[in-house]
Ligand code: SF4
């Protein structure tokens with residue numbers, strides 16, 4: 001056995017085998033994309049990107065009722081909420097901050113929310129350019145929700161067969 005192994009080593013058999021694999025893949029079309037020049041990367045409808053706050057489409061009223069369940073559920077302590085009662089007796093947030101440095105995109109806040117307000121969108125290509133930009137405030141979160149409402153609905157529909 002030792003002699004056979006020595007002959008195999010002498011003939012560089014393993015080396016040539018490896019080289020053949022390299023050669024085969026060298027002429028195949030590349031599976032990688034030059035992001036962002038070559039368009040967007042295909043994403044699962046379950047992709048967990050930036051968080052957003054949603055509004056009711058018919059009234060434009062924010063869904064969030066300031067119950068703070070998301071805040072207490074968040075394992076990373078990324079959510080900070082302050083709230084007050086409105087004149088009509090309903091409670092709404094006066095501050096809703098998410099620290100994107102702390103958020104681990106686990107989705108537990110989304111699971112906890114009783115009114116389907118806080119959701120994870122598939123927005124991934126956002127950048128933080130300066131100190132303090134890591135805090136997404138209520139207006140920013142609502143703006144993402146407005147921009148991604150139809151995409152959120154589409155992703156839920158695409159995911160329907162798997163739930
Ligand atoms: S996705 Fe997870 S870590 Fe991020 S805010 Fe929600 S609960 Fe917290």
Ligand code: SF4
Nearest residue numbers: 064065067068070113
């Ligand atoms: S986003 Fe949902 S869970 Fe969080 S405070 Fe608002 S209603 Fe409650």
